[in-house]
Structure formats: structure tokens, C-alpha cells
Amino acid sequence: MAKFKIIISDPETGKSQSIELEESQAVPGAAVKLSGHKLKITGGSDKDGFPMRPNIHGGVRVGAILSEGVGFHPSTKGDRKRKTLRGNVITESIVQINMMIVEKPKKSKKAEKPKAEEAKVEDLPTEEATQ
Secondary structure, three states: OOOOEEEEEEEOEEEEEEEEEEEOOOOOOHOOOOOOOOOEEEEEEEEEEEEEEEOOOOEEEEEEEEEOOOOOOOOOOOOOOOOOOOOOOOOEEEEEEEEEEEEEEOOHHHHHHHHHHHHHHHHHHHHHHHH
């Protein structure tokens, strides 16, 4: 079985958390202790540190000429460089998977009502205070 290091980022708070799993299949939100969340795979890297790139199909390692994007950030305009990259399919050689929270579970309205009722009761003046 392959070990995966899953990094989940929350764009609303700007924080991320890391979870290690020993499974070989794709993980639902419940498996990473986020039940009800919708997660999107944004990338990852293989055992040698080569990043996954979304426009390379399959689970292969390829040497591609890049001008921008994942795996290469040019220092001057027009720079191109051959870089080794990994395809967009999660295979046994992928070690790290990056995910982003797309949708959080909706909070129930029943849980919010008691708090509102408590606030109303506290705001009402008592008979002793009015006399």
C-alpha cells in the first residue's frame, strides 16, 4: 500500500492542514476527518519531488518545455526551460496530494435558533429592575 501525505487548504481562512494516510484509492472528505466537505485535487508531487501538472495526461513522468505555470516560474519574459514533470493521474509513485476545500457543509438552522432565543430572554428587563 502506498503512503499519501494529503495537504488540505482552506481559501477562506488561508490555513492548511496535513494528514498522512496509507490508502491507495481517492479519499472522500470523511476519510480525512472532514465529513460533508467537498474537496478538489489541485496537484501533488511524486516520490522524487517532481510536481504534477494538469495538462500532462496519464501517470507518466515527462520532460516538457515550459514557459510558465506549475513547475517553472521564469525570471525574465520569454524564458523557456525543459523540466521533468509528473502527469495528472494519481499512481503508486505519488507521495503528496494537494487538495482545496470547495464547499463546506451547511449549518442547520435549528442549531442557530436556541442561541437567538437565549439572547432575547437576556435582553428583556425584569420586573424588579423596572420598579
